[in-house]
Amino acid sequence: MVTRGFEVVSKYQGQGIVLPQRQTTNAAGYDFSAAEDFVLPSIWKLNFVKLFRKINNEHELMSRDFMKAESALRPLLVPTGIKAKMAPDEVLLLMNRSSSPLKRFLVLPNGVGVVDADYYNNESNEGEIFFQLVNLGPRDQLIKKGERIGQGIFMKNLVTDQDQPTTQVRQGGFGSSGK
Template sequence: MKKIRGFEIVSKYENEELLLPKRATKGSAGYDLTAAVDITVPSVFKALRMNNQSETNPMSSTLVPTGVKAYMPDNEYLLLANRSSNPMKKQLAVPNGIGIIDADYYGNEGNEGEIFVQFINYGLEDVEISKGERIAQGIFSRYEVVDDEEQTFDKRTGGFGSSGR
């Protein structure tokens, strides 16, 4: 049977006992993505208070690795949405609102197509995310293109954020 869409573990996590994303219920649109590692998402307010001693940008985002990649037909993308409980319970927001994983992100040279979830912590304290904790949802969606599209496309040559210049 030919595979059309799904998830695979990224090679660097093959021996880390990660689980592939799955839907929580039959009616769930999204596949639950989990963290591949334990990671801290620092509070932007805590960082602002300490910024006098640091050269780092206190408003920077944290990329949380999932250890998985998604394959799909060329006319689809994987929409990454924050879990609805993250803003209320953990003060975690996805700074660009949603994430888009393009079909040609799979298997790219930059990171094999590993999916990362970008977070900013607007709470007063750092947030600890544990390996295996559900952090986002992935929803496969179709898209359309305009008639008579006359354009040559570059080949994707990198990982996260590589389709724009």
């Protein structure tokens, strides 16, 4: 019985999705790849630049100005086609590859993504793992299917001695435990 591992979600079965792998003997992280071609637009081309111009020129900002800027700065979710099975006391941490910000200006705006053990096979999206990415570079970035976009590290999930166990069951997919 597998207690920790990766599987391809049903949506991507038969589409050549490669399971995450460590690249060297002592690598801590499993490299995840994009499940499909994905264009990540440069934030510098988007509406938030207009907001900064207005601020700089001391214009009064309207609610719609803020809404446009917030929409432009929102990270995009790059699909991996992968789900992760792990023990209930484990967590999968999603992190940048060290070369992504340096070479491609791609960053995870949340710093580290957290995939809980009960995310696996949730009814909303089958537990598919996505990487939140923002492109800080001046040009759009085309992420090709199969290109490595981030890494995942399994860790033990420790709880306090005073932890109050919950009977709450996950009701959805991405971002659902905070609702």
